[in-house]
Amino acid sequence: xxxxxxxxxxxxxxxxxxxxxxxxxxxxxxxxxxxxxxxxxxxxxxxxxxxxxxxxxxxxxxxxxxxxxxxxxxxxxxxxxxxxxxxxxxxxxxxxxxxxxxxxxxxxxxxxxxxxxxxxxxxxxxxxxxxxxxxxxxxxxxxxxxxxxxxxxxxxxxxxxxxxxxxxxxxxxxxxxxxxxxxxxxxxxxxxxxxxxxxxxxxxxxxxxx
Amino acid sequence: xxxxxxxxxxxxxxxxxxxxxxxxxxxxxxxxxxxxxxxxxxxxxxxxxxxxxxxxxxxxxxxxxxxxxxxxxxxxxxxxxxxxxxxxxxxxxxxxxxxxxxxxxxxxxxxxxxxxxxxxxxxxxxxxxxxxxxxxxxxxxxxxxxxxxxxxxxxxxxxxxxxxxxxxxxxxxxxxxxxxxxxxxxxxxxxxxxxxxxxxxxxxxxxxxxxxxxxxxx
Numbered sequence: 001x002x003x004x005x006x007x008x009x010x011x012x013x014x015x016x017x018x019x020x021x022x023x024x025x026x027x028x029x030x031x032x033x034x035x036x037x038x039x040x041x042x043x044x045x046x047x048x049x050x051x052x053x054x055x056x057x058x059x060x061x062x063x064x065x066x067x068x069x070x071x072x073x074x075x076x077x078x079x080x081x082x083x084x085x086x087x088x089x090x091x092x093x094x095x096x097x098x099x100x101x102x103x104x105x106x107x108x109x110x111x112x113x114x115x116x117x118x119x120x121x122x123x124x125x126x127x128x129x130x131x132x133x134x135x136x137x138x139x140x141x142x143x144x145x146x147x148x149x150x151x152x153x154x155x156x157x158x159x160x161x162x163x164x165x166x167x168x169x170x171x172x173x174x175x176x177x178x179x180x181x182x183x184x185x186x187x188x189x190x191x192x193x194x195x196x197x198x199x200x201x202x203x204x205x206x207x208x209x210x
Numbered sequence: 211x212x213x214x215x216x217x218x219x220x221x222x223x224x225x226x227x228x229x230x231x232x233x234x235x236x237x238x239x240x241x242x243x244x245x246x247x248x249x250x251x252x253x254x255x256x257x258x259x260x261x262x263x264x265x266x267x268x269x270x271x272x273x274x275x276x277x278x279x280x281x282x283x284x285x286x287x288x289x290x291x292x293x294x295x296x297x298x299x300x301x302x303x304x305x306x307x308x309x310x311x312x313x314x315x316x317x318x319x320x321x322x323x324x325x326x327x328x329x330x331x332x333x334x335x336x337x338x339x340x341x342x343x344x345x346x347x348x349x350x351x352x353x354x355x356x357x358x359x360x361x362x363x364x365x366x367x368x369x370x371x372x373x374x375x376x377x378x379x380x381x382x383x384x385x386x387x388x389x390x391x392x393x394x395x396x397x398x399x400x401x402x403x404x405x406x407x408x409x410x411x412x413x414x415x416x417x418x419x420x421x422x423x424x425x426x427x428x
Contacts, residue, residue, distance in 0.1 A: 004396040006237040008244060013391045017251070020385040027381045031374050038370060065304075072306075076313055090318045092325035099310035099333030106308050106337040107344070110301055114348040117297070121355040128359045135366040139373040 030142040037144030041134050044151040047159065048127050053120050060116040060165045067168050068112055072105045075172035082176035101175055108171050119164045130154050219411025226405025233398035241393045248390040259382035266375045270368055277364040281357060289356065293349035294342075301341065308334040 079097055083089045134154065138147040279285070310329035312318065318326065 004233070004398075006233075006240040006396045007394045008240060009392040009394065011392075013248065013389055016388055020255070020381070020388075023381045023384050027377050030377060034370060034373065080312075080314060089312065089314070090322050092322060092329075094312065095310040095322065095325040095329040098312065098326075099308070099329035102306070102308045102310065102330075103333035103337040103340075106306055106334075107340045109305055110297075110341040110344045113297065113301060113304075114344055117348055118351050121351055124355060124359060128362050132362055132366055135369065139370055 033142045033144045034138055037138040037142075037147040038135065040144060040148040041131060041138070041151045044148070044155050045127070045131050047155065048124075053124060056123060056163050057116045057120040059163045060119055061112065063163075063165055064112045064116070064168050065109070068105070068108055068171065071168070071171050072101075072108075075101055075175050078176035097175060101172065104172065108168075112168065116165070123161070123164060127158055130158065215411050215414070219408040219413075221408065222404045223408025223412060226401045226403065226408055229401025230398045230405065233396045233401065237393060237395040241390075244390040244393055248388045251388045252386045255382060255385035255388070259378065259385070262378050262382075263375060266371055266378075270371050273364050273367050273371075277360065280360055286353060286357070289353045290346075290349040293352040294345045297345040297348055298342070301345075305341070308337045 076098075079101060080089070083091075083094045083097065088094050131151075134147055134151050137150065138144065141147070308330065310326045310333060312326075
């Protein structure tokens with residue numbers, strides 16, 4: 001008919017949709033930045049691989065194993081001297097002592113390895129915690145460059161970290177002392193037997209009456 | 211009887227009303243149409259966001275499910291056994307031989323030689339038993355560390371995913387907030403004119419015509 005059509009103004013709506021489109025673009029860019037940051041952090045920390053941790057453990061073993069070997073060598077010497085002093089160098093008791101010492105040495109070698117493994121596990125956890133911090137920071141800031149720089153700095157510190165180890169303590173003390181005590185006991189018993197027997201050698205209960 | 215002027219006024223008034231009514235109806239239709247367009251756009255944005263959130267949800271569930279499988283009791287025992295074996299394998303290359311032999315190599319009697327052999331066997335057996343126990347014990351540390359690190363990695367992944375989900379939801383609320391276009395009613399000048407003139411004519415009638423004539427004449 002003769003009336004004109006209603007007019008439609010989409011200016012405000014178009015503006016809102018454009019704002020939304022830009023916001024979506026920014027959000028997608030933010031997410032891509034986070035993905036990129038994670039990739040960079042993973043790349044920087046990829047140096048901490050199995051080979052790195054094997055070396056870390058071997059460094060600890062390289063320090064502690066010679067200490068253990070020295071202690072074992074000294075204990076062997078002390079045991080040999082003690083057995084020689086007691087005149088039991090070639091005896092079943094000596095064999096038992098040597099077997100015990102050798103057993104303890106083998107067991108302590110394993111204990112040193114266990115300690116080195118534990119120290120390596122602690123270091124792995126430390127590295128993972130650093131990485132977790134970086135991911136959290138990246139998630140909050142969506143700044144891949146900053147996360148990457150921080151990852152480089154922290155990984156450098158971690159690479160420079162001296163392996164965590166404690167000097168091994170006294171491991172084989174007491175082997176030679178035990179031998180001395182046993183010998184002294186044997187000598188005391190012999191003296192007592194001698195006294196009981198009225199001065200005669202041997203363990204015979206017969207007395208010679210002159 | 212109705213005068214021709216009054217009749218014409220009635221027709222003009224009716225026609226004007228119809229024109230105005232149509233204009234108003236077109237306005238209402240357009241408002242409804244624009245509301246529907248805004249609603250559809252908002253719904254499209256909502257559905258798109260649902261798809262995105264479903265995608266994130268699937269990724270999160272997959273990650274948790276995979277980790278749950280890793281963390282099963284059976285896997286724990288398997289991983290421990292592997293760690294324990296790895297420990298023993300490492301030692302097999304570096305472990306000193308257990309022996310009761312005299313390192314000074316003094317001559318020994320037969321009975322002492324037998325004792326040395328027996329003590330070597332006993333000490334080696336005890337060492338093996340203790341080392342095995344140590345390997346088993348140590349495997350707890352290694353395995354729990356591995357699992358802890360694995361949980362940490364999954365946690366990092368879920369944290370990133372959570373950030374993406376929140377970010378996307380924030381934008382989605384903006385995307386869904388779409389105002390309808392502004393609609394301005396169309397002009398019905400002709401209708402208003404007809405209605406006005408018709409009303410005037412109807413009101414004036416035959417007597418009013420002379421009055422009008424006089425007004426225009428003066």
